[in-house]
Amino acid sequence: MDSNLFSRRRAERFAQLLDEANGGRRHHLRSPGDDELAALVAVSQRLVADRPTVEADAKFRTGLRAMLVATAEREGVGTAAKTESGPTTTGVRGSLLPAVTGRRARARGAILVGIAAGAVALSGISAASENALPGDALYGMKRSTERAQLALASSNVSRGQLFLDFARTRLDEAATVRGDRLGFGAVLDDMDADTRQGVRLLTTVAAQRSDPTGLDAIDAFVTGQRQAVSGLLDRADHAEQDRTRRSLALLDAVGKRADGLREAIACGLPAPAASDALGPAPAACPADR
Template identity: 80%
Template sequence: MDSDLFSRRRAERFAQLLDEANGGRRQHKRSRVDDQLAALVAVGQRLSAAPPAVEVDPEFRTGLRAMLLATAEREGIGAPATDAASGSTTRRTKAFRPSLLPAVTARRARARGAILVGIAAGAVAVSGISAASENAVPGDALYGMKRSTERAQLALTSSDVSRGQLFLGFARTRLSEAAELRGDRAGYSGVLDDMDADTRQGVRLLTGAAVQRSDPAPLDAVNTFVTAQRQAVSGLLDDGTRTERDRTRRSLALLDAVRKRSDALRAAIACGLPAPAGSDALGPAPATCPADR
């Protein structure tokens, strides 16, 4: 069976069912997939009747809009129809074909439009759940949604600098979660592990961008992050158990290593950026600048 054809028919039927649910002309036939699509149609009705009262993040809205516009352009949604008829086509043929082709084209456009509307509605619904999950910590029901939202943000970001800054933002979020997990030995250690992993990812992307561009600007974001993050992480040493303090010091050591790497790369860029001596979890490892420079 042609899976593309099957998917297109499901999409077209979904568009018809949505039209019917919203008061459109009812079709005098049923499809074998109607029962499977009933739940999706119900979701569409609920979203139309009571849209979530959520303020969508502007960056997320911009990324979603770009994705939808790209999809619309690729699928030809909204493009003016071209007249394929030759100059010698008779009036009878011209009178007959418009009664058939526009109907087929309109159904396909409605189906594709329904898919795009479904994506947008789903994104708005997800953004509502995302807003509700902002304060979730490991072990909460919505924590998985919180982390999924972070992955979606990364997927919508293309440049290494922007992705690096996002990872550092996630590291700040993990720090606030750690403060809520004091006394939970496994949970506290686990969230600091995630924080350190986000820190390494963000720093690696930003230091790599600085070296590639021979521009210290991405390192400014690293230094700003380290200054604030180190002060906040140091606060976790107060009133913690010995095990928690030992684990916290490991994160502080990582931040110190990040600052040292950033300063070394800045000096290397200033003296002409000798070829890196290699790379590791924090990105390029700069070579020592020549003494005569």
């Protein structure tokens, strides 16, 4: 609960956005994180509209309850507010502080309850929509759940790996689309977009930190993904084959970018200034190195 998502300001802003989405008073302000939190608000609204019928595992409920109780104790939810001057604090500050801290405690408590309900519901929705395909009723929920996972990710490395996981999922979906040329192309478009997003995040971190660890994840992704995408070339439709080759070309470009960055890091070059859809574009190592 110490991640950026659950910092005090973001938690309070999330509560405001939830309140506004449910018809509450609008707050005349915006924060840089509103677009990211909007995905979670959208998920909460869909959870209310489409309640899952899948029951959460008993172990999950027990673990979630233990986590929430520990968080409540750490955050002081439900405990008496203390002032800096002790129990005898007087004056305007002494009279206002309990009310303010009380509101904050109630806000934290409401957020914890919302997180608990959302987590239980989301576990059911995730299980129900996990195998949803484009055109299925739960496919929109599946994609919303993915956006929520991205919002909950604690770092760009985690987000990058999630995007690559989503690209693998799009590939599985593409393999099931038969006789729908437009649908097939749309799924591969989403797959390639996820690939670019994930690669860009991982290559950027690798270049900034001069650490090739993220490039290892890219190499593993390219190896498995290229083999699976090549399997789509068996389709009889020539337009689908041409569209598949474009995705293979992207994977080739990703592999070359990872190799170039790895060489640049190995020979001690600084982080590249140039960048594109795949992230930093490294220069070649000098011949004398």
